[in-house]
Amino acid sequence: MNPLIPTLVIIPLAGAFLIMILGKFFKTFPKYFTSLVLLSLVVISFYSIMNQGTNSVLYKVGGWEPVNRIPIGIYMVLDAFSVILVCIISLIGLMSAFYSVSYISRYTGENYFYALFCLMIAGMNGVVLSGDLFNIFVFLEISVISSYALVAFGVEKNELEASFKYQVLGGLASFLILFAIGFIYWKTKTLNIADIKEVFKAGYDTPFYLFVQILLLCGFGLKAAIIPFHAWLPDAHSSAPSPISSMLSGVLIKAVGIYVIIRLFFNMFVISKEMAVLITLLGAMSMLIGVFLAIGQWDLKRLLAYHSISQMGYVILSVGAGMILLSENRSPEVAALAIAGGIFHLINHAVFKSLLFLSAGAIEYRLGTRDLKKMGGLAGSMPATSATSFIASMSISGIPPFNGFFSKLIIIIAAIQAKFYLLALLAVVVSIITLASFLKFQKYAFYGKPANDLRGPVKEVPFPMVFSMVVLSILCLALSLLVLPGVRDTVLTPLVGILTDAGLYSSTQLE
């Protein structure tokens, strides 16, 4: 029982409540209080990662002890995988919240913005920490309902339309997930993820099992915007205010989509060959189609949003490749390498994609447009934005020594060692097209001659925005260190162990 675990959910929830109450009386209170809330979350999550090492810790909500080794209460689990996600959520959240201090001041109703922001953080932390299937659903709804409201925060035509599309598809996804939870409870009579795995290990009938897996894959695939389910993502992510775009693209689709898919398919289901092939196929498709849809875009934030789909394809592809190897029982080291590469890319993508969205927001803040054709020559007038977005662009296209290079390299090496030559080739090709499309972004936004209709000289953005972008670009470089053997063994290796070692996740929960 670690008393720190529930505080990760309670602090932002209480923060949202306080902001709504006190924000009415003190106008500047919500701004700085949100950053303070996120800062305390960063401290707690990094303290946990230092303190617990490779162990998993458990918090039983309400103190309900298991009866006959059957868990009856709600469990919150902080293991090597969820602790990484919690660190990403709080760190990117802190940067986005600090960035919002100047960015959001042009909107009305600031305290609503910060309250919804804290609610979204609470929901995501809850999803990541929960060890219970229905609890995942509840927290997921908390975070996505606040993100529906945040996407529509501008209340103009485009924002509302995007939010409507997002809500209809998100609602459909929620019903599919709820149906799947119902089916699982019907067959297994339990909702605890580790306990369900025990029941499935004892035996299952295949049609039911496949049906539930497909339902869950569709539901969480819709939340994660894997390619056949991606229609809402470019609209929602480009219409939201920029700090929210960076949260949605950088963290939300990972925490409520990719994380849950990986967690459920490794720790709840017994890995089957068919599903592993399907997941790999979906990943390869999103990687390829996403990048082709991205390269033709002239709206800066839409371009970035399509790249999110493509980069998530890398993560799903390499995790799926690891699943295929595990299901065939051949070369577990390569499988571990593939999964580690996928998760590493997930961490890296959170950092550089949120940085790119913040840079896009900085450009929009000064120019009032997202159209690449109307920009130009900003390198001289906005040096900090130019430098940080250059680092992020090189990082996402996989140029050494930035973090994107190392994770893509690991994914490609793993694919070659596993003899999936076609996948390795696809990963390289997509990486090259990504580079091309980000060179286009750099050329049209920061170099070339300034567009004619710019009103007066353009200045650099205010300090809070610059500060957030600079910190994230330093992280882009620093995360490369994760590839060093010493650091890798403390962060990525235990994480892969939790996913691949069948007994490790359940042993802590079913004691």
Next chain:
Amino acid sequence: MITYLMCFILFLVGLYGLITQRNLIKIAISMSIMEFSTFLFFALIGYKEGGVAPIVNPAEPDQVYVDPLPQALVLTAIVIGLATTAMLMAVIIRLYRKYKTFDIREINNLRG
């Protein structure tokens, strides 16, 4: 068995409405129908033939009780459903103020 089938048909009715309707309000209603078919499904899972409410009576040890957990889950899910529906309706009202129409074919600023 027939009740499960009816529940599934209700889900399909909602899905059909979601796909074919062009009016924003009717889309929201279709979503609610789907939502309630899911709730009905949960209630059906917990039902046992001849079961009573799960208040244990020591005098009758052979009594069959219905499973209370799905009912608790449904209550939670209904509250969440209320929030989603309210959010959807709020956005529909705002959309109507901007576009002066409920027709989804005329609300098409975002493409590609």
